[in-house]
Amino acid sequence: MFYAKKIHHWLWRWHIIAGLISLPFILLLSVTGVIYLLKADYEQQTYRSITQVTPSVSYLTYQQQLDIAQKAAKENGVAIPTKMILPIKPRNLSQDAFRQKAIPLWILIREM
Incomplete structure (x- = not known):
């Protein structure tokens, strides 16, 4: 029983460490994804004087x-x-x- 509890704590500790290590990458991907999602609307407003005649x-x-x-x-x-x-x-x-x-x-x- 003691050995299973030790493994359980070890797995949770590494699960949290892995989550903290991957968090900056996930945040970076989220921010760049939002930027890419809104790019067309931004360009449409910015280049309206060029693209509309x-x-x-x-x-x-x-x-x-x-x-x-x-x-x-x-x-x-x-x-x-x-x-x-x-x-x-x-x-x-x-x-x-x-x-x-x-x-x-x-x-x-x-x-x-």
């Missing part, structure tokens, strides 16, 4: 927008866009996305 009479087709983005990428020596994100609302800009060194970059096309 007043529609003009003439429109560019998606192919014309992609060509403009590819031309701008070649002129500036950056990676060529690989995908296009279509606007959800009529006032939003379409975005061309590409990756350079595993970092996603965006080109916003605004008709001049």
